[in-house]
Amino acid sequence: MAPAITLAADKLSAANTGFMLICSALVLIMTPGLAFFYGGMVRVKSTLNMLMMSFISMGIVTILWVLYGFSMAFGTDHGSIIGWESDFVGWTGIDKADIWSGYTIPVFVFAVFQMMFAIITPALISGAIADRVKFTAWSIFVVLWATIVYFPVAHWVWGTGGWAFELGVIDFAGGTAVHINAGAAALGVILVIGKRVGFKKDPMRPHSMPLVMLGAGLLWFGWFGFNAGSWLGNDDGVGPLMFVNTQIATAAAMIAWLAYEKIRHGAFTTLGAASGAVAGLVAITPSGGAVSPMGAIAVGVIAGVACAAAVGLKYKFGYDDSLDVVGVHLVGGVVGSLLIGFFASGKGQSDVEGLFYGGGLDQFWKQCAGVFAVLGYSLVVSAILAFLLDKTIGMRVSEDEEISGIDQAEHAETAYDFSGAGGGAARNAVPAGAGADSKKVDA
Template sequence: MPPGIMTLAADKATLSPANTGFMLICTALVMLMTPALAFFYGGMVRVKSVLNMLMMSFISLGIVTVLWVLYGFGLAFGQDNGGFLGWTGDFAGLGGIGLTELWGTTTIPVYVFAVFQLMFAVITPALISGALADRVKFTAWALFIALWATVVYFPVAHWVWAEGGWLFDLGVIDFAGGTAVHINAGAAALGVILVVGKRIGFKKDPMRPHSLPLVMLGAGLLWFGWFGFNAGSWLNNDDGVGAVAFVDTQVATAAAMLGWLGYEKLRHGSFTTLGAASGAVAGLVAITPACGAVSPLGAIAVGVIAGVLCAMAVGLKYRFGYDDSLDVVGVHLVGGVVGSLLIGLFATGGVQSDAKGLFYGGGLEQLGKQAVGVVCVLSYSLVVSFLLAKIIDWVMGFRVSEDEEVAGVDQAAHAETAYDFGGTGGGAVARPGAGAAAGGAPSHGDGPGRSKHQDTAAASGKAPASGETSASGKEKSVDA
């Protein structure tokens, strides 16, 4: 065989069973993250809203999967059209793809890449749901997921990750979703909050987490699944980059948990279980864009900074008056911004690319690119999400009635309760007001001028009797 042909044959990518199997495992891990998120959020709400919170995450698996197959994959990763949207006819319905057709220059099939990216598309709108706990119609939420995925997530995924996407071509680094997933979801949460308004009793009634064990279970499963989320985003396991992403994920998450707990102890006097879980999630969020760009030492810095700043940010809702029920803005938006921008400082230039941050001799160039990505995704998602929520609210109403909110969304939307306190068995009930009986006790949730994290400390008996220190550091009086 002529040498030239031999070289061409050697350079041609072939399907790798090892990488294909690795990516299928990573895909399963990312899929697990959506039920894990449901547990994490479900434990933080009051008893009367547990099932609704679980379902707000779980329904995304159904809606987004179908949309992804019909047109989502084509819009996000099809042939580029002007840098803002993609489309490939063969991707519609996933029907024109060969069984062993490879994705680009990788060694994995298109089908594997498509289903891996599907799991990112599923969990992103589910993240938004935590900001809306206790007060929105399930039908309105389901419609919002469908519209938001179509006009926000699919285009932004193309900008950030697709060849030809304008942020991708600009050189913005987002290894696994700091902009496309976390900033996108956090900004959307803020936009919808501004439409649906505050919960009844916000800053007045206690709304503490009803089950911290569920929160810890969800956080642990999220941590586990996140290894697939991050390490799998390199799409192979051949050159060590995925291994660095795996290590950085573990390191930053641990550091963020310690940073959050340290801040919590200094400001509020306690190391809370909820703080540990929330700190871990903040670290996972922040390292997501950076895990392929920083060293393990850089990952420690990213984690500690994100843990402290996110712990501080959860109290901003009381200062500015927006009711972010489960701190999606404080953790996902702030964590995503922090992790994305810190790439501009800590990128070593020796992992996924040769782009270097300020501390490694790269100047301010990469930081500027990261800032462009952050501002553009945040602005687009915030504005469009606000408009979508406004339209839904105008057409069908986004919020449940006052009576349904007081009685419990579980009853109004699902005719079930999470727990059978009567001991007679069965979850489905038909008695009006049973939700209030099951979960109306005013011992769960955010107390006046404080986050759920301070309420956890208060429940342990460590909170001051005359007042509560909010996350902003100011004393807030507590009415009896």
């Protein structure tokens, strides 16, 4: 992503403006896609809660982004750490005719495109804490995390003057700012709030693989806007290169994950196909503008195997990452970001060459700086935020509520109505005085 922070009276391109509006819509649809992906992976009794944890991010972060988030991320740099621009506060100083400096799209278009990135990043975290977090506590966490973690990190990576941007760390569309950021936050939070009741004892299988596949398909579809749109136009061929590499790496990662799964566990699973595709999407996000199509295959294969191997670490080390956010997003983001140091061809978004193209290890060390700074900051701050919330309002629902179902406890609803299934009125009648829980589904 190529950022700027000043307004300029450049010429507006109707083609690039329209393209970026479409890309913004594509990125937005990724959040409902993520909701379905996560919603299908949990048990029946947590389905609605998972959907809501993504959807509430669409509401909260939109307002924060308009009020001050865009200013913090893309305003005038202060100390290479944070941005601030009074015209961006509440978007009161932005005119519809203002053009983003160095580009041919309006400031409003750039701002709303970036808004969609800000929305999905905290939503990614929610998969790690499925089944057990109060909805109010989660909503407050989103407010605090977006403000203290995401907005500053976005400035580091993409804002002119941000330390990682000035260092030359390459992150085309969010390997560090989005995926490592969210994955590290997920790890920090789950280390504080602890495991689900029955972790490693009770079966916690996905309740709906069709929902998982629908969500994965929507993510794959929307990711083309996420990645190709991050070049902010189509004037030099870099956006199309990223589009092509997105498809290639995703396909390679899906195949690699399935192959690993077959060798390791003896079967090609549907969940493996969906997770492998997402791993490829994550890994190519930072690197796709810098590598060739053959490099994209390498990135996808390495990410597919690495993420497939990583998802089992939670059982080895005892942390309960419910839906493998750490294994896929953190590990995939790290792999994709670091591989730029090896596979950057010098013929994409810049002339930077990786080790395998004669460029030595200079870029690799820059990538390491960006990766581990974001990882460490997000991990520590997220754990502190979770700890403070847990000690004040409490992060977790009660054990009884977790066992009976967080959907009923937090939302007074269930995802599926089974009362009409099976037979006639007599067969489905509920005895007088019986509550809504008198007919429970094994979840």
